[in-house]
Amino acid sequence: MRKLQELITEEVRAAFEAAGFDPALGQVVLSNRPDLCEYQCNGAMAGAKALHRPPFEIADAVAEKLSDSQVFEKAESVKPGFLNLTLRPEYVRQYLVKMLHEKKFGLEMPAHAPKIIIDYGGANVAKPLHVGHLRPAIIGESLKRILRYAGNDVTGDIHMGDWGLQIGLVITELKHRRPELPWFDEAYSGAYPKEPPFTMEEFGEMYPTASAKSKASETDSEEDKAAAAAYKAEAMEATKRLQDGDRAYRDLWKKIMAVSLPNLRKNYDSLHVTFDLWRGESDVQELIPGMLDYFRQNGYAHESRGALVIDVAEESDTKEMPPCIVRKSDGASLYATTDLATIQERMGEFRPDMMIYITDKRQALYFEQVFRAAKKSRLALPETTLTFIGHGTMNGKDGHPFKTRDGGVMKLESLIGDTEREMTERIKASDTDMSGEEAEKTAKQIALAAIKYGDLSNQPSKDYIFDLEKFTSFEGDTGPYILYTIVRIKSILKKYEEQGKSAKDALLAAPGTAAEKSLSLQLTRFADAVEGAARELAPNRICAYIYELANTFNTFYHETKILAEPDDEKRQSYIALISMTRRLLETGIDLLGFEAPDRM
Numbered sequence: 222m223r224k225l226q227e228l229i230t231e232e233v234r235a236a237f238e239a240a241g242f243d244p245a246l247g248q249v250v251l252s253n254r255p256d257l258c259e260y261q262c263n264g265a266m267a268g269a270k271a272l273h274r275p276p277f278e279i280a281d282a283v284a285e286k287l288s289d290s291q292v293f294e295k296a297e298s299v300k301p302g303f304l305n306l307t308l309r310p311e312y313v314r315q316y317l318v319k320m321l322h323e324k325k326f327g328l329e330m331p332a333h334a335p336k337i338i339i340d341y342g343g344a345n346v347a348k349p350l351h352v353g354h355l356r357p358a359i360i361g362e363s364l365k366r367i368l369r370y371a372g373n374d375v376t377g378d379i380h381m382g383d384w385g386l387q388i389g390l391v392i393t394e395l396k397h398r399r400p401e402l403p404w405f406d407e408a409y410s411g412a413y414p415k416e417p418p419f420t421m422e423e424f425g426e427m428y429p430t431a432s433a434k435s436k437a438s439e440t441d442s443e444e445d446k447a448a449a450a451a452y453k454a455e456a457m458e459a460t461k462r463l464q465d466g467d468r469a470y471r472d473l474w475k476k477i478m479a480v481s482l483p484n485l486r487k488n489y490d491s492l493h494v495t496f497d498l499w500r501g502e503s504d505v506q507e508l509i510p511g512m513l514d515y516f517r518q519n520g521y522a523h524e525s526r527g528a529l530v531i532d533v534a535e536e537s538d539t540k541e542m543p544p545c546i547v548r549k550s551d552g553a554s555l556y557a558t559t560d561l562a563t564i565q566e567r568m569g570e571f572r573p574d575m576m577i578y579i580t581d582k583r584q585a586l587y588f589e590q591v592f593r594a595a596k597k598s599r600l601a602l603p604e605t606t607l608t609f610i611g612h613g614t615m616n617g618k619d620g621h622p623f624k625t626r627d628g629g630v631m632k633l634e635s636l637i638g639d640t641e642r643e644m645t646e647r648i649k650a651s652d653t654d655m656s657g658e659e660a661e662k663t664a665k666q667i668a669l670a671a672i673k674y675g676d677l678s679n680q681p682s683k684d685y686i687f688d689l690e691k692f693t694s695f696e697g698d699t700g701p702y703i704l705y706t707i708v709r710i711k712s713i714l715k716k717y718e719e720q721g722k723s724a725k726d727a728l729l730a731a732p733g734t735a736a737e738k739s740l741s742l743q744l745t746r747f748a749d750a751v752e753g754a755a756r757e758l759a760p761n762r763i764c765a766y767i768y769e770l771a772n773t774f775n776t777f778y779h780e781t782k783i784l785a786e787p788d789d790e791k792r793q794s795y796i797a798l799i800s801m802t803r804r805l806l807e808t809g810i811d812l813l814g815f816e817a818p819d820r821m
């Protein structure tokens with residue numbers, strides 16, 4: 222369905238034309254003086270010079286043509302030459318009714334759904350998820366939902382880091398602890414035990430231990446430095462053996478995956494983050510030798526000091542653009558090798574129109590290299606859009622990357638746990654008749670809203686400060702405020718239905734009061750927000766829209782007696798209006814990846 226702003230622009234264009242001016246001047250925009258009017262048109266100002274006429278004369282002539290419009294209650298020419306526009310309430314009502322009858326509130330769908338793959342999450346197997354994994358997961362999940370809602374055919378892939386040094390480190394640590402295990406017996410040819418050779422607890426601690434052992438600091442003794450270097454060399458050797466297909470190490474890898482995956486799933490589930498594909502770096506290993514041959518044979522890559530590289534610099538570059546290394550001199554493949562092979566696989570399997578990658582913005586240069594290499598080597602088609610979204614850092618109140626109290630890396634689970642505890646306390650402190658169980662469930666829902674909204678209300682590329690107190694507040698531009706508003710509406714609707722009436726059948730009337738009109742107008746702008754968010758890949762546009770909607774609703778709520786309104790027609794209309802508000806707010810938070818409780 223056409224957007225309201227487009228429709229009224231058409232009306233004003235026709236008036237410009239009827240008055241003898243260029244219709245292109247009739248573009249309507251939101252009013253920057255909402256106290257005076259709802260929309261405005263600055264076309265007379267823009268056209269005055271070319272027309273050799275004072276702007277107010279043009280505006281007067283256009284206003285004259287709009288005087289009996291079915292769209293505008295008021296079209297006023299004001300000096301020096303603006304057109305101030307106010308819509309007829311009945312026109313707004315009809316527009317809202319139409320929205321309610323259409324799918325997705327009239328959001329227009331593309332004729333052919335573009336195929337999009339979103340690569341987000343990027344968890345590394347065997348390592349615990351830490352706060353650094355929060356942003357790509359939250360942003361990616363929201364973008365997936367927004368793009369899907371906007372009519373694209375979207376597939377989300379977690380693209381796990383499941384093939385790198387961290388696996389070699391865990392294997393090495395295991396070998397040091399239990400060299401007697403059959404996996405480390407070269408002569409062993411039987412079947413390996415089914416059970417993993419470590420408990421969950423042990424596994425959780427093995428990677429951090431191994432990682433620490435493989436690193437030495439400046440102040441360490443020579444002996445310790447040598448030990449760390451030897452340990453790391455061992456881990457690299459183990460990684461290489463795994464990648465070369467060693468039977469024992471492949472089996473251990475499977476055990477590591479089997480223990481790691483449920484844990485990852487649990488973490489992502491608690492964030493309401495789901496993936497259509499649980500693929501990873503390991504899935505494309507078979508493709509690598511053929512791909513490297515293809516690069517060489519077609520002259521896309523060349524040897525450089527033993528390594529195989531693709532030159533990706535372009536003449537227009539203003540910054541240095543190093544070549545993309547696709548094979549190291551020792552024959553090992555790298556991060557870029559797997560990413561290129563993954564592009565090849567995705568093109569073959571899905572032929573996407575677009576691939577979107579979400580990681581920390583420090584990977585920007587890397588992805589530029591990979592994208593150029595993919596285009597140059599024709600792994601991706603010229604028309605395939607490859608997009609990188611680099612997110613900023615989540616900082617603590619001190620402005621530095623978020624840490625635990627003692628300065629360590631904070632696990633994602635702890636962050637979520639802390640927020641949930643804070644929320645539970647707030648709920649229990651407010652006088653509530655909720656049972657402990659309901660309070661806890663509600664606290665979880667609000668905590669998730671607090672975390673996600675706190676993140677998504679910023680532009681993805683910006684750093685932000687994780688401020689628990691602010692994020693969990695029921696007032697201001699926060700997730701809990703939005704939830705509170707939804708709960709408020711739900712409770713009014715419930716009371717209305719308890720009077721034996723049906724909110725669904727309530728009829729919308731033309732808005733009477735100013736607050737009612739503002740709320741109605743804000744509802745009409747839903748599609749602009751969703752389209753904008755999808756086009757700019759910006760969930761923050763959805764946040765801004767629903768925040769404004771919640772504010773407009775709350776003003777209406779404070780100025781209007783809804784259930785106590787004696788006039789049945791008006792009361793029904795209020796109910797219809799707030800039901801629609803609720804539906805749009807709920808759709809909005811669903812696009813952000815969280816939901817509202819029934820009460821709070």
Ligand code: ARG
Nearest residue numbers: 340343344380381382560580
């Ligand atoms: N595992 C990577 C990391 O932790 C993120 C993966 C992002 N996706 C990709 N296709 N490279 O940095």
